Every structure is written in structure tokens, then in C-alpha cells.
Amino acid sequence: MMEDVRPLSPFLRLWFTFFAMLFVTSFATTSPIAKPGCPTRCGKVTIPYPFGLDSEKSCSLSTPYNIHCDTSSDPPQPYLLDGNNTRLEIIDISQAGQMRIRNKLSTQCYQPGQVVQESVLYNQEQVNLTNLPLVVLDDANKFIGIGCTYVALMVAESTQIQGHVSGCVATCDTPPETMLKQNDTSCMGNGCCQSVIPNKGLKLVVITGGVQNTTNNNVSYCTAAFIAEVDKFNFRVADLFGSNNAAFVNRTTDNVPMVLDWYVGVNETCQQAQQNTSSYACKENTNCTGVDGGDESGYRCSCLPGYHGNPYLSPGCTDIIECKGPSKPCTHICENTIGSYTCSCPKGYSGDGRKDGGTPCFKNKSNFTSKLRLGCCLETEVPLLVYEYVSNGTLFEHIHKNKGVTSWLTWANCIKLAAEAADALSYLHSAASIPIIHRDVKSSNILLDESYTAKISDFGASKLIPIDQTQVTTLVQGTLGYLDPEYFQTSQLTEKSDVYSFGVLLVELLTREKPLSLERKLEDRNLAIYYILSFKEGRLMEIVDPQLVREANEEQLVTMANLAMKCLYVVGDDRPTMKEVALELQGMRNQNRHPWVDQSHRDETSNLTNQNDLYPMPSNANYNGIQALENSCLDNTQCKSI
Ligand SMILES: *[C@@H]1O[C@H](CO)[C@@H](O)[C@H](O)[C@H]1NC(C)=O
Ligand SMILES: *[C@@H]1O[C@H](CO)[C@@H](O)[C@H](O)[C@H]1NC(C)=O
Numbered sequence: 001m002m003e004d005v006r007p008l009s010p011f012l013r014l015w016f017t018f019f020a021m022l023f024v025t026s027f028a029t030t031s032p033i034a035k036p037g038c039p040t041r042c043g044k045v046t047i048p049y050p051f052g053l054d055s056e057k058s059c060s061l062s063t064p065y066n067i068h069c070d071t072s073s074d075p076p077q078p079y080l081l082d083g084n085n086t087r088l089e090i091i092d093i094s095q096a097g098q099m100r101i102r103n104k105l106s107t108q109c110y111q112p113g114q115v116v117q118e119s120v121l122y123n124q125e126q127v128n129l130t131n132l133p134l135v136v137l138d139d140a141n142k143f144i145g146i147g148c149t150y151v152a153l154m155v156a157e158s159t160q161i162q163g164h165v166s167g168c169v170a171t172c173d174t175p176p177e178t179m180l181k182q183n184d185t186s187c188m189g190n191g192c193c194q195s196v197i198p199n200k201g202l203k204l205v206v207i208t209g210g211v212q213n214t215t216n217n218n219v220s221y222c223t224a225a226f227i228a229e230v231d232k233f234n235f236r237v238a239d240l241f242g243s244n245n246a247a248f249v250n251r252t253t254d255n256v257p258m259v260l261d262w263y264v265g266v267n268e269t270c271q272q273a274q275q276n277t278s279s280y281a282c283k284e285n286t287n288c289t290g291v292d293g294g295d296e297s298g299y300r301c302s303c304l305p306g307y308h309g310n311p312y313l314s315p316g317c318t319d320i321i322e323c324k325g326p327s328k329p330c331t332h333i334c335e336n337t338i339g340s341y342t343c344s345c346p347k348g349y350s351g352d353g354r355k356d357g358g359t360p361c362f363k364n365k366s367n368f369t370s371k372l373r374l375g376c377c378l379e380t381e382v383p384l385l386v387y388e389y390v391s392n393g394t395l396f397e398h399i400h401k402n403k404g405v406t407s408w409l410t411w412a413n414c415i416k417l418a419a420e421a422a423d424a425l426s427y428l429h430s431a432a433s434i435p436i437i438h439r440d441v442k443s444s445n446i447l448l449d450e451s452y453t454a455k456i457s458d459f460g461a462s463k464l465i466p467i468d469q470t471q472v473t474t475l476v477q478g479t480l481g482y483l484d485p486e487y488f489q490t491s492q493l494t495e496k497s498d499v500y501s502f503g504v505l506l507v508e509l510l511t512r513e514k515p516l517s518l519e520r521k522l523e524d525r526n527l528a529i530y531y532i533l534s535f536k537e538g539r540l541m542e543i544v545d546p547q548l549v550r551e552a553n554e555e556q557l558v559t560m561a562n563l564a565m566k567c568l569y570v571v572g573d574d575r576p577t578m579k580e581v582a583l584e585l586q587g588m589r590n591q592n593r594h595p596w597v598d599q600s601h602r603d604e605t606s607n608l609t610n611q612n613d614l615y616p617m618p619s620n621a622n623y624n625g626i627q628a629l630e631n632s633c634l635d636n637t638q639c640k641s642i
């Protein structure tokens with residue numbers, strides 16, 4: 001086998017600058033979460049450094065950041081041990097500095113007729129964050145009480161606030177039946193009450209509550225007190241009179257977390273911490289912010305705007321390549337800068353091209369731009385694409401150099417090259433957000449690299465087609481012999497003009513004749529016309545190159561000949577799209593690879609097994625010249641250009 005069949009998208013063989021950039025995008029944005037070599041998660045929970053799972057390998061910043069992983073539960077459950085050695089089960093940890101933990105409810109149920117002693121506080125629950133780099137976040141939480149004539153209490157103890165008590169009162173103004181009917185879910189005092197967390201940076205909270213009065217209820221009812229993330233708890237009256245308190249408790253602990261703040265640098269401000277570079281936790285490109293821990297202060301690190309990554313891990317935050325990100329901040333040209341990016345519009349367009357409230361690119365009212373005449377035509381509004389130095393010359397040379405000699409341009413190689421070129425053109429037409437018409441498709445613009453892979457070159461004549469226009473009137477340009485007659489007559493440029501030229505290229509491959517030859521008789525000088533006439537008169541086999549007649553099976557030859565005919569239809573609308581052409585050629589190519597196709601004629605000089613997918617840019621290339629349309633990338637570390 002000359003070629004191995006690989007399950008690669010044909011696009012991987014494309015060689016356009018901006019495609020290479022799109023390709024790079026998919027793996028450009030990963031940033032580390034944990035220390036290298038350390039586990040990143042326990043069960044469903046991601047553990048970002050400075051926290052770490054495996055204490056023995058010093059995966060965390062220091063002991064208080066060690067997280068235990070209970071692998072006996074399914075899924076494994078991460079937890080911290082609080083000051084009283086009780087578990088704080090972790091729901092998630094954000095790199096921004098919050099940690100959600102599973103709630104702790106103080107709850108008690110009363111049976112009908114039960115005598116309740118006033119002033120008895122039932123079921124104390126506490127969260128003791130002493131010795132942990134955590135505080136209860138005040139504005140992200142609320143304190144909630146549920147009950148009838150119930151006082152929910154939160155005792156916040158600390159050195160600064162000695163036994164500060166806060167809480168709320170929930171009453172039941174109407175009998176249970178009425179309350180159930182009214183179904184008041186508001187938590188405004190009727191069966192449910194709430195209050196704010198009174199202090200910043202609490203390290204120790206005790207949650208409890210008591211019933212003040214024995215109402216003569218003949219139903220059982222329950223009370224509860226807990227600290228809940230704002231807007232997460234939905235009160236249901238049925239919770240009050242529920243005979244199924246366990247279900248309520250489970251629902252609440254499963255869905256309503258408590259939010260804590262975490263920080264580094266115990267009792268250190270940013271300024272103090274920065275004095276000691278070896279212990280300062282914020283790495284490169286970060287911002288330090290103080291955390292008001294009440295009892296204990298600390299600081300946190302965050303990436304500077306335009307940077308991402310884990311600010312606590314060396315080397316620090318890295319520049320966000322916004323242009324390559326999924327959000328695509330620009331409509332047309334995007335250039336990454338350190339810490340930011342800039343958007344711009346192609347020449348001949350105005351606007352700033354920003355998506356976030358900027359002015360989209362719009363075509364200048366005047367759409368007359370100066371045209372330089374260099375021997376060939378070059379328009380100023382043309383996108384400049386950079387392609388690599390390609391070693392093996394042009395397809396034109398290979399077709400016409402040693403005419404009549406058996407060459408490496410076998411039938412299989414002709415199909416391969418045609419398919420590759422068609423793929424590339426099809427991509428140019430359709431895959432970029434703005435269709436691009438090459439305008440000068442010809443064999444001398446198809447370059448071959450050292451593995452004889454086709455690359456389309458010379459975008460000098462290319463034309464951007466604005467999305468709102470499918471046809472553009474332009475100065476007719478192109479190469480005689482390949483020029484679409486419809487375009488020539490009407491000056492209306494469409495993608496189908498490239499299809500016509502590609503048709504001529506196919507004929508060139510089939511016949512090894514030049515598109516325009518003075519050696520042929522007058523009426524046959526234009527190859528396309530010569531071919532169409534021969535085809536119609538059933539003389540196809542007379543004009544196809546003898547080597548190909550020997551190598552190809554007739555069916556494939558006819559398929560190719562028909563495809564060329566379709567591309568050469570006078571009316572552009574009748575021609576297939578470049579995508580259809582590419583698909584047909586790809587189909588032939590795949591067929592040709594199957595072992596049941598006779599390959600005995602394949603030329604041994606072709607060595608097509610080693611195809612790289614992306615080639616590096618030559619190191620002396622001028623990056624400032626790159627202007628890709630969609631994802632311009634000036635990041636020379638990642639950018640693989642062609
Ligand atoms: C909180 O935890 C600390 C450290 O273990 C302990 O010394 C302290 O007594 C605890 N406080 C309460 C009220 O349980
Ligand atoms: C927590 O531990 C302290 C002493 O370490 C003890 O006095 C207190 O009762 C404990 N609290 C709970 C709820 O276990």
C-alpha cells in the first residue's frame with residue numbers, strides 16, 4: 001500500500017494560515033488546576049491549588065489546605081475537618097476564593113400535645129473554622145429559621161464579638177390547614193423567617209433555636225435553623241407540618257449549601273506578604289486583594305485582566321489569547337496583545353469590529369479602492385495569507401515538463417492532488433466566515449511540498465465577498481485559459497468562477513495539455529473548448545494522457561471527465577459547488593485506496609506515506625504581514641502558519 005487510510009478529516013490536510021490557527025485553538029486554553037503530578041479532583045469536586053488532596057506529596061500550600069477524600073462513599077466525598085474534628089463536606093471550591101460546604105441544620109420536631117419548655121435551645125450545630133483558612137461569607141449567605149412561634153438563633157463567637165447573637169422569629173398566624181391552603185412560600189415571617197449574617201469573617205457560628213410558646217396544635221410540626229446560600233432555599237409550608245422531616249433535611253442539605261471564603265496568608269495583608277518573596281503566594285501577572293477575615297485577615301490572588309490560569313501556581317497567570325477563544329471577540333480581524341486584544345476591519349471597511357457593543361465592520365460607502373497595476377493585479381483590500389516555502393515546484397511544471405514520459409503523476413496521484421486542491425478551495429469558499437474567492441486557480445498556483453501534497457498559493461487576486469452580497473462586480477482578472485467565460489462577460493464574480501478554473505485544471509491533469517496553446521489548431525487553442533468538443537464527440541480517450549488511460553479504470557476516468565465537464569458549464573449556477581467537487585474527488589480517492597482496486601500500475605517513485613499535517617512557519621517570516629480574516633494570530637509561539 002502506498003497510502004494508509006487514516007480517519008482524518010480532510011480539513012486536516014489544509015494549509016491555510018487561519019485554519020492552522022483554528023486548529024491550535026482547541027488545545028491552547030488549558031491551564032493547570034493542581035500542582036503537577038497531584039490529583040485534580042475527589043469525586044465530582046475539582047480541587048484547585050492551594051488546596052490539595054494528597055498531603056504526603058505536599059500537593060497543598062500547607063497543612064490547613066489539605067483536603068481529605070472519603071473514597072468509601074460513591075462518588076468519593078472531599079471534606080475538611082473543622083476545629084471540633086467534625087467533617088465539613090465540600091461541594092465545590094472556586095479559584096476565585098469561595099468554597100461551598102454541605103449545610104448543617106439544627107432541627108427539631110414536636111408531636112401533638114407535646115409540652116414544650118420555653119427557653120430550651122435544641123440541637124446545637126456549629127461550624128468551627130478555627131485553624132482553617134476559611135470564614136463564613138456574610139453577603140453570600142442568609143440565616144433561615146422555620147417553625148411556629150420559633151426563635152432561630154445564630155451565636156457568633158469570636159474574640160472580637162463575644163457571643164454575638166442574631167436570629168429571626170417565625171410565627172404561624174393561621175391554623176395549619178389555612179397555611180397549607182394559602183401556601184405562602186415567601187419566607188417573610190409566616191412559618192419561615194430570614195436574617196442577614198451580621199458580621200464579616202465569622203470563624204465560629206453556633207446554630208440553634210427554640211419554641212417560645214406551646215400552641216395547641218393537633219399536628220406534628222418541625223423547626224429548623226441553618227445558614228444558606230442566598231436564593232438557594234425555597235420554603236414550602238408543607239415542610240413545617242411535615243411528617244417526613246428527613247426528606248426536608250435531605251432536600252435542604254443536598255441543594256442548599258453554605259458559602260465560605262478562603263484565603264491565604266493568615267493574618268497577613270498584601271503589603272506584608274509581598275515583603276517575603278519566598279512565602280508570597282501570588283505568582284506572576286496576578287493581583288493581590290485583602291480578605292477581611294474579622295478575627296483573622298488574609299489575602300487572595302487573582303489573575304490580572306486579560307490573563308488566566310491558577311494565580312497560586314508557578315509561573316502564574318498567562319495571557320489569554322482572546323482571538324482564539326470560543327467567544328471570538330471580533331467580527332473580522334482579531335489581534336492578540338499582551339493582556340488584551342484589538343479588533344479591526346479589513347481594508348475598505350469601517351467600524352471597530354468589536355462584538356461587545358462596538359461598531360461592526362461595514363463596507364465603506366465609496367467600495368472604490370485604489371487598484372495597483374504590478375503586470376498582475378493586486379488590490380489593496382485583499383487579505384494577505386502567508387504560506388510556507390514549498391519545495392517541489394508547481395503542479396504546472398510537473399504536468400508539462402516531461403510530457404510523454406511516464407511520470408510520478410499517476411492516476412492515483414492526479415486524484416490525490418485534485419482532491420487536496422479541491423478541499424482547499426472548498427474551505428476557502430465556505431469554512432471562513434467570509435467567503436473568499438481565489439480568482440486565479442491554475443496549475444502554476446498549486447504548489448507541491450516535499451511529500452507531494454498540493455497547496456493552493458497566490459492569493460494576490462483573492463476577493464473577500466461580504467456576507468450580504470453573493471456577487472461582486474470587479475475588474476476582470478485571472479489567467480487566460482482558466483478564466484470563467486461568464487465572469488469575463490458579466491464581470492460578476494462568484495465562487496463558481498473558481499469552479500470553472502478548477503474544471504480547466506482537471507482537464508489539464510487529464511490531458512497534460514496546456515490551457516492555452518498556440519501549438520494546437522486555432523479552434524482547439526483553448527483547452528476547455530477543445531475538451532468539451534472532444535467529450536461531446538465521444539473522443540475522450542483520444543485526448544486523455546496515455547499513462548492515465550493505462551492506469552485508470554474506465555469508470556473512474558469517466559467520473560473524472562464528467563466532473564470536469566460539469567465544472568466547465570457556461571452558466572455558473574449549473575456548475576457544482578467546490579464542496580461538491582471536493583466530495584466527489586474524495587470519494588474517488590477513497591475508492592482508489594481500497595485494496596480491491598488494481599494498484600499494480602502505481603508508480604514506485606511516489607512516496608506519499610509520510611504526510612505531516614501542519615508545517616511550521618519559516619523562522620524568518622514576517623509576522624507583521626499576516627492578516628488572517630477570522631483568527632489573526634500574532635502569537636508566534638503557538639502560531640503554525642503556512
Ligand atoms: C473550635 O476549634 C478550636 C480548635 O480545635 C478549639 O480550640 C475550640 O475550643 C473550638 N471552639 C468551640 C466553641 O468548640
Ligand atoms: C467542640 O470542641 C470543644 C472543645 O474542643 C467543646 O467544648 C465543644 O463542646 C465541642 N462542640 C461540639 C459541638 O462538639
Ligand SMILES: *[C@@H]1O[C@H](CO)[C@@H](O)[C@H](O)[C@H]1NC(C)=O
Pocket residue numbers: 183185
Ligand atoms: C406552593 O407554591 C409553590 C410555588 O408557588 C408551588 O410550586 C407548590 O406546588 C405549591 N404547593 C401547594 C401544596 O400548593
Ligand SMILES: *[C@@H]1O[C@H](CO)[C@@H](O)[C@H](O)[C@H]1NC(C)=O
Pocket residue numbers: 149213214215216
Ligand atoms: C401562647 O399561646 C397562647 C395560645 O395559643 C396564646 O394565647 C398566647 O398569646 C401565646 N403567647 C405568646 C407570648 O405568644
Ligand SMILES: *[C@@H]1O[C@H](CO)[C@@H](O)[C@H](O)[C@H]1NC(C)=O
Pocket residue numbers: 175218
Ligand atoms: C385538629 O384541628 C382541626 C382544626 O384546627 C380540627 O378540625 C380537627 O378535628 C382536629 N383534630 C384532632 C384529632 O383534634
Ligand SMILES: *[C@@H]1O[C@H](CO)[C@@H](O)[C@H](O)[C@H]1NC(C)=O
Pocket residue numbers: 246247250
Ligand atoms: C436522607 O438521607 C440519608 C443519608 O443519605 C438516607 O439514609 C435517608 O434514607 C434519606 N431520607 C429520605 C427520607 O430521603
Ligand SMILES: *[C@@H]1O[C@H](CO)[C@@H](O)[C@H](O)[C@H]1NC(C)=O
Pocket residue numbers: 276277278279
Ligand atoms: C519568608 O518565608 C519563608 C517561608 O515561609 C520563611 O522560611 C522565612 O523565614 C521568611 N522570611 C522572613 C524574613 O520572614
Ligand SMILES: *[C@@H]1O[C@H](CO)[C@@H](O)[C@H](O)[C@H]1NC(C)=O
Pocket residue numbers: 287288289304305
Ligand atoms: C486589583 O484588584 C483590586 C480590587 O479588586 C482593584 O481595585 C485593582 O484595580 C486591581 N489591580 C489591577 C492591577 O488590576
Ligand SMILES: *[C@@H]1O[C@H](CO)[C@@H](O)[C@H](O)[C@H]1NC(C)=O
Pocket residue numbers: 159266267295296297
Ligand atoms: C490574627 O490576628 C488576630 C488579631 O490580632 C489575633 O487575635 C489572632 O489570634 C491571629 N491569628 C493567628 C492565627 O495568628
Ligand SMILES: *[C@@H]1O[C@H](CO)[C@@H](O)[C@H](O)[C@H]1NC(C)=O
Pocket residue numbers: 604605606607609610
Ligand atoms: C518512503 O519514505 C520513507 C520514510 O522517509 C522511506 O523510509 C522509504 O524508503 C521511502 N520509500 C521510497 C520508495 O522512496
Ligand SMILES: CC(=O)N[C@H]1CO[C@H](CO)[C@@H](O)[C@@H]1O
Pocket residue numbers: 364366
Ligand atoms: C473617494 C474616497 O472617498 N476615497 C477615500 C476612501 O477611503 C480611503 C481611506 O479610508 C481614503 O484615503 C480615500 O480618500
Ligand SMILES: CC(=O)N[C@H]1CO[C@H](CO)[C@@H](O)[C@@H]1O
Pocket residue numbers: 391392393449450
Ligand atoms: C521533482 C522534485 O523537485 N522533486 C523533489 C521533491 O522534494 C524532495 C525532497 O525535498 C526532493 O528530494 C525531490 O528531488
